[in-house]
Amino acid sequence: MKILTIVARVLLGLMFVVFGLNIFLHFIPMKPIPGDGGTLMGLMFMHGWFSLYGFIEMVGGAFVLFGRYVAVGLILLGAMIVNILLFHLTLAPQPAAMAPGILAAILEIILLYAYRASFKGVLSAKG
Numbered sequence: 001m002k003i004l005t006i007v008a009r010v011l012l013g014l015m016f017v018v019f020g021l022n023i024f025l026h027f028i029p030m031k032p033i034p035g036d037g038g039t040l041m042g043l044m045f046m047h048g049w050f051s052l053y054g055f056i057e058m059v060g061g062a063f064v065l066f067g068r069y070v071a072v073g074l075i076l077l078g079a080m081i082v083n084i085l086l087f088h089l090t091l092a093p094q095p096a097a098m099a100p101g102i103l104a105a106i107l108e109i110i111l112l113y114a115y116r117a118s119f120k121g122v123l124s125a126k127g
Helices: 002-025 035-046 049-066 070-090 095-114
Strands: none
Touching (some): 002 049, 002 095, 035 049, 049 070
16 A cells, blocks of 8 residues: 555656646647637636646645645645546546546545545544
């Protein structure tokens, strides 16, 4: 389980650090997204929301990748993964484009299970 945890942590961290950096440096070309998804992406780029997403992806990915504050990184990335999956399910339903989001969700679930002790205080009914 320890090796699986390390592999999942490195893969998930690298995935989000690389894609977060891509929002700022544009080293991975992106195809235009048709329909409502493309309109939403255009608005997010135009108004700077994608810069915030890129920053959150890089910070959460770095926390997970380097093994420091992993629980905080998983919380940040969990919100991003839900957003990615919902975007691809509703606004841009392309099965091939959903693969990275599904992989990220699987890695997140593995890490949530591995670091479940870190979330005991958050999930308890008493403060």
